[in-house]
Amino acid sequence: MGDMANAHHHHEHSGDNLVEAARAALEKAGxxxxxxxxxxxxxxxxxxxxxSAYDLAESVSTMRGKRVAPNSVYRILDLFVRTxxxxxxxxxxxxxxxxxxxxxxxxxxxxxDVCGQAVHIDDDKLTGALIAAAKQAGFAGVRPVVELRGTCAVCS
Incomplete structure (x- = not known):
């Protein structure tokens, strides 16, 4: 993955810890x-x-034993992204x-591109350079979302 010296490292949550961290973050956001x-x-x-929201609506519908509309799931996902x-x-x-x-x-x-796996990395130096370039072009409030497509180590 190249020079990870500028990458930000933090504690990764999983399972019940992830759910509790998510709950705390959402409640902190009011x-x-x-x-x-x-x-x-x-x-x-x-x-x-x-x-996708459709995949999640299907899972939640099965879990709840009644149909959940994808639109409801989209609204919740938008909130999750915002928070x-x-x-x-x-x-x-x-x-x-x-x-x-x-x-x-x-x-x-x-x-x-083969299996659809998505890995999230943080590199504050890289995204900081993108924000600086956007500011130079007169943009404010920029939050970069960078997507690189290729073949993961398992599929290559």
Missing amino acids: EQWTEMRADVFGALAERDRPA NLARRVESANAYLANSHPGCQHDCIFLIC
Whole structure:
């Protein structure tokens, strides 16, 4: 992955710890951790690949034993992205749980064209350079989302 000296390292949460970290981050943002939001986050967190709102609506519908509309899931996912509980993979129109919901960082995704695996890395030097270039062009409030497509180590 090249020079990772400028990468930001932090504690990765998983399982119940991830759910608790997500709940704490959402409540800190002034939002309620409802049963539906918990179910959507749980369905997202158990996946190791980016998931669409339709995939998640199907999972939550099965879990709850009644149909959940994808529009409801989209609204929750938008909230999760705004509050840093999830990341949106733009090129796949899909979402990943953020394994460190307390940290605010810009996204760099490495996406495998073969298996669909998406790996999230942080490199503040790289995203900082993009923000500086945007400011120079007169843009404010920029949050970079960088997506690199290729073939992961398992598939290559």
